[in-house]
Amino acid sequence: MTSNTGQIYPYIPNTAPGIREQMLAAIGVESIEDLLAGIPAELRLNRPLNFPEPFTSEYALKRHVDRLLGTNTGCHEVISFLGGGCYQHHVPAVCDEINGRSEFLTAYAGEPYDDHGRFQAMFEYCSMMGELLNMDVVSVPCYDGFQASASALSMASRHTGRRKVLLPANINPDKLAMIRTYCRSSLELVMVPMDRHTGLFDMEQLNRQLDDDCAALYFEVPAFLGQVEDGQRLTRMAHDAGALAVVAVDPSSLGVVAPPADYGADLVCGDIQPLGIHMQYGGGHGGFIASHDIPELVMQYPSRLFGIAPTKEPGEYGFGDVAFDRTSFSKRENGNEFVGTASALWGITAGVYLATMGPNGMSELGQGIMERLAYAMARLSELPGVTLPFSGQAHFKECVVNFDATGKSVADISHALRERGIFAGHDLSCDFPALGQSALFCITEVHTQHDIDTLCHALKEIIE
DSSP, rough: BBBTTTOOTTTTTSSSSHHHHHHHHHHHHHSSHHTTTTTGGGGGGSSSOOOOOOOOSSSHHHHHHHHHTTTOOOGGGGGOHHHOOOOOOOOHHOHHHHHHHHHHHHSSSOTTTTTTTTTHHHHHHHHHHHHHHHSSSSOOOOOHHHHHHHHHHHHHHHTTTTOOOEEESOOHHHHHHHHHHTTTTTTTTEOOOOOOTTTTTTTHHHHHOTTEEEEEEEEESSOSSBBOOHHHHHHHHHTTTEEEEEEEOGGGGTTTTTOOOGTTOOOEEEOTTTTTTOTTTTSSSEEEEEEEEEHHHHTTTSOOOOEEEEEOOOOEEEESSGGGSSSHHHGGGSSSSSOOOOOOOHHHHHHHHHHHHHHHHHHHHHHHHHHHHHHHHHHHTTTOOOOOOTSSSOOOOEEEEEEEEGOOOHHHHHHHHHHTTTEEEEEEEETTTGGGGGEEEOOTTTHHHHHHHHHHHHHHHHHH
């Protein structure tokens, strides 16, 4: 690539004019334009990219990039109450120490060549997740929790031979977009309305929509808006209709909230980001899917499953793939789904986190989050003009806060909070207009009583 003045960007490979001409000649075309001929004109930018002039030294380029990165504000620099799918939790130093080791840092799905213990590390992660979820089978991490939900629903459809799936209207809009994109060719997605008093399923509508055409009833514990669904009742309703209960769960809640397996869930899925993984823009996520050891259901997993088996040497064991012939790696176009790069490094990291925390640590984590959230909800409800519309429901980690009576918009309040060094309020007003000027606030173990008091004091100033 060259600039408007014809200078070459030395840090973008194969862009010198002579090399470019050789490459075009090798593939039998005369110009770059010939390669782009199949792209419709309305999809083209039709102007040069807004690049700065080339930096001809490595130091000058580094200084420029450092200056750009310096404009970012991380959540560790402010008080942040943002959530909605990516959460600020404490990450023990050992998690970064282990996942930074060279034999793990490039853990591309734990391939058998030059293994250095990656198979065993992933097996240990799956084992600890199985204990946390009270399930027998746990997949290696897929791309993120959104994909895990989509794949779990696809598994349910293949297992039952049905196409219709029921989803809650209070689902994360970004997750819904992902599920629609992933499943649009194979599933019929039907939304169940939200009860305006609880923010959960409208049970009358659910009763009408849950019929013998349904492959699965999908719900989340906690829900996107923070409330805890009656999992036992929903699972029973799904099974009565011959459908599977597919439950997405926040793993950080499982020290205090019953795992879905305990109330009969068939498939459990979610994201391991809360388990020792830093918040990252565009990364730091890994999805899991879990089930009981039911052979017909296990064979519907699209992703790899790691297991342990004795070797030919007495007393020695090896770690490797289980039922590999069901995957797209083996069956290619006849596979359940196409599976690509796994988030193996984050699975190893989550395994380190779970081993560090142990059962008691996960219980303390969940209890601490619930206590902090209860305090925050009580303080927020005292503010003039502020209401918590679903405060009658049990919550975990997040809650909806409504500002209608203050006469201020969530956007205005969020802007004023940012000026005070507080990031808060995932704006719900566009995606959930029935909730009015409402925002989603997230509380985790990193928040102190002083943090919550600071938020409430700032909100009171802004409102008044």
